[in-house]
Amino acid sequence: MTHHSRPHAHPRARALALAAGAAALAVTLTACGSAATSGTDHGGAAHGTTTAAAAPTAGTTPTADTATTGAHQGHGVPAVPEPAASSTPTTAAPSAERNGYRLTSDTGTLTAGTPAAYRFAVTAPDGTRLTAYRTEQTERMHFYAVRSDLTGFQHLHPEMAADGTWTAPLAALTPGTWRTYASFVPDSGPGSGSGLVLSRTVTVPGEGADAAAGLPAATGTTTVDGYTVTVEGSPVAGRAGELKVAFARDGAPVTDLQPYLETFAHLTAFRAGDQAFAHLHPETRAEANGTGGPTLTFHAEMPAAGDWRLFLQFRTGGQLHTAGLTLTVA
Incomplete structure (x- = not known):
């Protein structure tokens, strides 16, 4: 294959070409880590599971409580208001709403020490429940429950009913404030194909609910x-x-x-x-x-x-x- 040099290329053209190449590289290197308040494009790696995807014993950390939770209180989804995200967030804090999509649930309180079916839904920008999801890393929905002091963790793959209601089989949670995360990619409507992470809190009353463990020291x-x-x-x-x-x-x-x-x-x-x-x-x-x-x-x-x-x-x-x-x- 013969390569031809181009000694007379205009300097500005060369500069533009280099800038375009740098921009393309930057896009390629953009990570999938994201704040829960911002859209998250998860690329092609998988975080569904091939066996027992929704098993409530999906693993715990050596220092963590066994994640998951207590009694569900109802089957509808819209109640229990959650503050919406600011249009100009100043932190990377998670929120229940982003780009017109909103995470809803009628469950604001769960019973400590008891497994539960936590039900939730995603409302699309047009006000209807989202039912069209793109498979992302073998699953249409990735659901997390994390205690506020980061001592409890669960990663589950819930099931969706025909009306767009999801059910996550949570294992027993310890008392405290827990945050749930729904990670998904809409397959219709505004933002179709772009990943989102939405989040809500849920309270688990009981002894020690206000106690917070210190974060373990950084270690490799x-x-x-x-x-x-x-x-x-x-x-x-x-x-x-x-x-x-x-x-x-x-x-x-x-x-x-x-x-x-x-x-x-x-x-x-x-x-x-x-x-x-x-x-x-x-x-x-x-x-x-x-x-x-x-x-x-x-x-x-x-x-x-x-x-x-x-x-x-x-x-x-x-x-x-x-x-x-x-x-x-x-």
Whole structure:
């Protein structure tokens, strides 16, 4: 193939071409981590699950309470008002409304220590319930429940009824204030194809409801179910970066990670204080019958500085593990 030089290209044309290339690269590097108040394009990595997607025992962190919750109080969805997001938010705090879409639920209180079916819906900009969702990472809806002090975590994949009502099978929650997150991609209407993360709070009364555990100190290593998980990287808020995660057991590298949500691990993060949400994607997808490890690289762009609690989920031997650790973002 013969290449021809272009010695007479106008300097301004060359500058424009370089600028366009830089812009394209910036778009390519844009991360999937996002504040819950902003739209989130989750790209192609998966965070659904291939087996027992809605199992209420989807994993807990070594320091966390078992996530999920108590008695449901009704089957309708519109009640229990939740403050809408400011049109010009000054923080990365989550909200129930974004781009005309609103997360609704008639459940504002749950009973401690009792599993529950938490029902919710998404209202579209035209006021109707959204029923058309795009499959994203093998699931149409990804649902999270996180205690306000980040000591409890659940990641579930609820079922939707024909009327657009979703039901998430929550396991028993400890007393306190919990925040729920619905991560989805509308497949019709305004913003079709663009990911959103909407959030509401739910109260679990009981002894210790007002107590808050201190966030564990930032560390690059944690253990869960006999596995040692090591995270390396120094993310800076608003900048594209990488986190490298290594898996070991009894001092030996782990190479039998099984596919989970079309990747070999799933990583979400929540910021201490305002509970902003970020979803970090592995840079390698998993083959259906393949195995992975001992290291994975995650594309990370955190929306704000501060201390973030990371929840890393991975599967071995058919069992789902959830490791938690704290990461400081500059």
